[in-house]
Every structure is written in structure tokens, then in C-alpha cells.
Amino acid sequence: MNLRERKKRRTRDALLRAALELFATRGYEETTVDDIAAAVDVSQRTFFRYFAGKEETAFFVPRLAETLVVEALRTRPPGEVPLEALRRAVLESWDAINEAVEELVPIELHLRVYRVIESTPALLAAHLRRSAELEEQLACIIAEREGLDVNADPRPRIVVALFGGVIRVTERLWSAGDDISIDGMRELTTTYLDQVGPALAGNWHAEPSP
Amino acid sequence: MNLRERKKRRTRDALLRAALELFATRGYEETTVDDIAAAVDVSQRTFFRYFAGKEETAFFVPRLAETLVVEALRTRPPGEVPLEALRRAVLESWDAINEAVEELVPIELHLRVYRVIESTPALLAAHLRRSAELEEQLACIIAEREGLDVNADPRPRIVVALFGGVIRVTERLWSAGDDISIDGMRELTTTYLDQVGPALAGNWHAEPSP
């Protein structure tokens, strides 16, 4: 790796960390791009040469995680039923995610930024759009696994929509609680996914949720 | 109603229609607030006194529709199972929606704007966030119907997430196709909702989708 390349990487990482730190402490709307650039001592123009917008810094880490989940689903054995493949892909990619993220920023900082994302309307909107795009990708992979046409058969998108909905609920609970651990997250997710069947059954009063 | 009030309403409606017309023809990003204000011959500042932002004009009609759906769900008989109540609330409020919208802008214009929403990243993001908020409301109503605590029992949010996912898929199909009719939309929705059970069953190869 060049001196030039190394320098670029260092600048990008510095900008990223400065941005996330500022978002987490001061809030997203309250930090200007000038603040971020000033914290790294580069011009505002340079910031925009590394990131397409202020938003992109906030979603740099989540993007990493998504990439890994998609990869995990791609390598799931074909024997698994769709919902099961999705569940395992997510549960089993968390270790890799944790590792990759920690190389960039402390997980704890990422948690704090995630809370900011959930509580900032503009960021929440962007987050949901990104999730929708991810779901589209997953639906395509599922369809391929089952030898179906995503646009002709509604079922791939439906399972993924359901799955995505459950994941989003657990993500929110994770960020709201104070258990950062992977195991805690894993447990939460399995619990919720196990509720899907009963939730659709209908007669909720007969068998109250545990 | 006052002369003053009538005048205000007229200005607001004019701004709304001008904005939607411009969005539909020229595109969202390509029309500036100045354009909209100029089309109605008021100052830019006045536009911002009627709408909190450019976005708000694009979602004025959808907001109307959401209000009616929430109301419809609230008045569903308690005997219905959650998913059924949701389905009927949506299907049976479309007539009211159609009527209310047409009083404001032509449905056909709304369709064109909806396509713009789906294809403009910033608007799509906002749309998804609004949908999430709506789902939260619906989950609360469902929980109340069933005498549950939304935060303690995951099932209300899960059914609503599933339902919302299906609705979003049908909305996209509706806007992509060329059948604007209510009946077409109704049929599409029922078809997709009927797929939910089979989609979760798992063995998709045994019983291919109709």
C-alpha cells in the first residue's frame, strides 16, 4: 500500500470517527460538516470528497454489516427452508460483523450512533430505505435458492418483509436496552422469530406469549 | 367560513396542486420551492408558512389516506382476529379515501406523484418512515383490541409489520401497473394477503403459487 493510499485511508477513518463521535455526543442535526472537517483539520470540500454526504458517515458501519449478512445468506445450504436460511444467516454472521466493525470504530460508539439514528427523523428515514433495499436483495437470493421469479411469485418478498419487520423490532429493543453483547442480541432475535407462528395463528387469548 | 379563511385555504390548495403538478411532470429534485411559489405567485416565505417543507406537499394526500385507515381499524368489531381486522379496515376504507382525495386533487395526479415518491430516494425514505409511524399506531390499536401491552407482547407489532410489508409490496405493484381502479387494488391486496400463510409454510415446491 502506497504512502498516498495509507494517507487517504487515515484521513477517511479520522473523518468517520470524528463524525460518529460528534453525532453520539452532540447529536446529528447539531453537528455541521464544518465541525467534522475542522475536527480533522481538513477543508469542508475534502470531507465531501470522501463521503457523498453527512448521512453517509452515519451509515458506514451498518453498510458493512449488511454486506456480511448478504454474503452469509448466499452460502446457506439449499436444504434449508427460506425463513430458516434467513434466521441462520443473520445469527451466524454476527461474529464476523462484530470483528469487522471493531476494526473501524469501537462497538460501543456504534451503539451510541445507532441510538442517534433511531431518534433522528432524517436518519431513521434513511435507515428504513436502506433496509428496504437490503430486503430486496435478500428476496432475490431467496427466490434464486427456490428457483422462482421474484417478480412473478410474491412469496419471496413476503417472507423477507416479515423477517425484516421482526429484525427491525429487535434492533430497536437492542438499542433501547443496555445489553450490548452479541449473545443477548442473538437470544432476543430467536425469541422474536419464534413468535411469528403464534402471532399469525389468531386466537391470542388461548395461549398468551411467554 | 371567513373571507380570510377561504383565501388561506385557496392559497394552500393552489400551492399543493402546483407542487404536485410540478413534481409529476418535472420531477421532485428538479422543482425548487421558488418554482412552486412562483406558480402561485406568492413569496417563497409564504410557501413555508403553509408547509413545513417541500416534502410535506408530496405527502399531503397520503396523510389523508392514513388517517382514514386508522379510523377504520378503530371501528372494527372486536370479534375479528387481528390480521382480519387489518385487512378489512384497509379494504373497506378505500372508497372513503378515494372520495376525500378527489376533493383535493385528481386521483390520476396522485398516482403520478406516487410514482415519483417511489422513484425518488429522499421521498421513498420519508415514505417508509411515515409507514413505520403508521404501523406503530396500528400496533397500538391491535394491542388494545386484544387487551395486551404493546411493549410487553411482541405479537401486535409482528402482525402489523407483516401486514405492512404486504401492503407496501402491493402499493408498488399498483403504482407500477396501469390499473388505477379501486377494485383492481382491492383484488391485488386480497390476493397477496392470502399468500401469507403459504409463504410461511416452507415447502414452496410442493404447492406453487397460483
Add this chain to the structure above:
DNA sequence: GAGGCTAATGACAGCCACTGACAATTGACA
């Protein structure tokens, strides 16, 4: 290791969404 090449940066000007402040106008009501 001097010089040329190219990539990275900074400085500047400008667009657009949006806001605050103040003055001018216009409907309401006695």
C-alpha cells in the same frame, strides 16, 4: 535527485432548502 506527471487538497463562488426579524398590507370587527 531534478523534473514532469497526476492525484489530493484548499479556496472561492454559487445553488437550494429553510429560518428569523421586521415592515407593509389586508381582512375583521367595533
Add this chain to the structure above:
DNA sequence: TGTCAATTGTCAGTGGCTGTCATTAGCCTC
């Protein structure tokens, strides 16, 4: 009709973001 309050226009300013151009800094060759 005159007074009061609501509505509007004007102006100035902030923040995100982009294009342009000159300057700097690493790279590569002779």
C-alpha cells in the same frame, strides 16, 4: 371609519452540497 390582528413580502443569514481552478504533495522516470 378607524383600530387591531392576521397574513404576507423582503431581506439577511445558515447549512448541505457542487463546480471550478489554482496549489500542493506523492510518484515515477531519466
